[in-house]
Amino acid sequence: MKVGIVGATGYGGLELIRLLHNHQKVEKIELFTSSDEGAIFSQKYAHLKKLYDQPLQKIEAATLAQLDIVFTSTPSGVSSKLLPPLLNGTTKFIDLSGDFRLKNLEDYEKWYKKEAAPSEVIAQSIYGLSEWNKEAIKEAILIANPGCYPTAVLLSLLPLLKEKLIHASGLIIDAKSGVSGAGNKPSLMTHYSETNENTAIYKIHEHQHIPEIEQAMKMFANSDSPITFTTTLVPMTRGILATSYATLTNGTTEEQLYNCLVEQYKNNPFVRIVRETAKFGTNQVYGSNFCDIHVKVDSRTGRAAIVAVIDNLVKGAAGQAIQNMNIQFGFDETTGLTEVPLFI
Ligand SMILES: NC(=O)C1=CN([C@@H]2O[C@H](COP(=O)(O)OP(=O)(O)OC[C@H]3O[C@@H](n4cnc5c(N)ncnc54)[C@H](OP(=O)(O)O)[C@@H]3O)[C@@H](O)[C@H]2O)C=CC1
Numbered sequence: 001m002k003v004g005i006v007g008a009t010g011y012g013g014l015e016l017i018r019l020l021h022n023h024q025k026v027e028k029i030e031l032f033t034s035s036d037e038g039a040i041f042s043q044k045y046a047h048l049k050k051l052y053d054q055p056l057q058k059i060e061a062a063t064l065a066q067l068d069i070v071f072t073s074t075p076s077g078v079s080s081k082l083l084p085p086l087l088n089g090t091t092k093f094i095d096l097s098g099d100f101r102l103k104n105l106e107d108y109e110k111w112y113k114k115e116a117a118p119s120e121v122i123a124q125s126i127y128g129l130s131e132w133n134k135e136a137i138k139e140a141i142l143i144a145n146p147g148c149y150p151t152a153v154l155l156s157l158l159p160l161l162k163e164k165l166i167h168a169s170g171l172i173i174d175a176k177s178g179v180s181g182a183g184n185k186p187s188l189m190t191h192y193s194e195t196n197e198n199t200a201i202y203k204i205h206e207h208q209h210i211p212e213i214e215q216a217m218k219m220f221a222n223s224d225s226p227i228t229f230t231t232t233l234v235p236m237t238r239g240i241l242a243t244s245y246a247t248l249t250n251g252t253t254e255e256q257l258y259n260c261l262v263e264q265y266k267n268n269p270f271v272r273i274v275r276e277t278a279k280f281g282t283n284q285v286y287g288s289n290f291c292d293i294h295v296k297v298d299s300r301t302g303r304a305a306i307v308a309v310i311d312n313l314v315k316g317a318a319g320q321a322i323q324n325m326n327i328q329f330g331f332d333e334t335t336g337l338t339e340v341p342l343f344i
């Protein structure tokens with residue numbers, strides 16, 4: 001099949017290339033840019049020399065229409081305008097930005113502080129949380145790939161909320177991310193001298209992933225309590241660790257939480273439930289499409305800590321997007337995604 005990547009020069013785009021390179025069903029990868037048409041890709045990225053010595057192409061509807069699938073790995077606020085005129089009913093699109101995730105346009109404009117995508121396009125987009133929306137993903141023409149933080153949070157909490165083993169109200173979610181989550185555009189936020197030897201909380205109670213998490217909790221677990229969600233930037237390149245603190249419903253035991261997660265994901269190769277462990281961290285999923293989940297009950301307080309780790313660029317972005325492509329095209333879900341985590 002023929003695949004296009006719009007935004008190939010960004011971190012999400014580079015990760016799509018790395019993973020699609022070894023995908024058995026992909027015969028051709030075409031790369032598109034909005035800013036550097038004609039540039040030889042491997043001259044921008046030396047690690048791709050002899051692999052991608054091809055020119056970056058202009059984003060044109062007619063060119064994209066010849067491809068089976070196009071990934072748009074462009075910033076929120078860009079995808080909303082770029083993508084709608086490219087839709088042709090045949091080529092499938094997977095967008096990595098936040099522009100087609102929120103069904104309520106007012107929510108988008110409030111949290112992203114940008115103009116929303118056209119409502120008719122939002123209406124046809126399918127939320128690409130692979131493990132929870134497979135039937136809809138199979139039929140989708142436009143997939144809104146989930147945000148990196150929501151992926152970790154939702155995979156770990158949805159089964160427990162659905163089975164009412166934890167209270168939906170009063171959920172506190174403390175998530176930490178590596179700096180690549182902010183993309184490759186330099187900023188004061190991600191400048192080396194601001195991130196090295198530092199850990200900083202940001203967008204407190206204002207993060208754009210709050211409405212996305214709440215929307216999916218309602219959609220998949222019929223739970224509509226507001227969440228407290230905070231994000232912290234830590235001095236590492238990749239990785240998200242999201243810890244949720246939840247009050248247990250009457251009599252829930254650690255065993256029940258564990259069994260519920262195991263049962264939910266028994267046929268899902270990328271979600272691993274880790275039982276006893278001395279430590280639990282982002283390096284156990286580094287470079288891979290795994291989401292690892294660990295739960296621990298505090299009997300003194302009646303609360304559980306539910307922890308999830310992912311690689312933000314893989315399960316949090318490009319890997320999940322390819323998993324969705326596999327589901328859409330009827331390939332084995334793991335095709336091209338069998339990398340063992342780098343760990344050390
Ligand atoms: N980084 C992460 O961990 C995650 C990112 N995401 C989302 O994925 C998307 C891509 O993220 P990421 O790769 O990190 O971002 P980057 O900033 O690294 O890359 C974005 C790319 O988009 C292209 N672009 C910028 N402006 C335009 C435009 N006006 N028209 C077309 N293309 C444009 C640029 O390429 P060029 O100039 O060549 O066109 C740029 O390289 C974002 O929406 C992000 O929110 C989602 C989950 C995780």
Ligand SMILES: CC(=O)N[C@@H](CCC(=O)OP(=O)(O)O)C(=O)O
Nearest residue numbers: 076097098147148177178181182
């Ligand atoms: C570390 C870091 O800065 N992460 C970004 C994640 C961006 C993202 O995924 O934004 P979309 O909703 O547009 O996809 C953030 O917290 O905003």
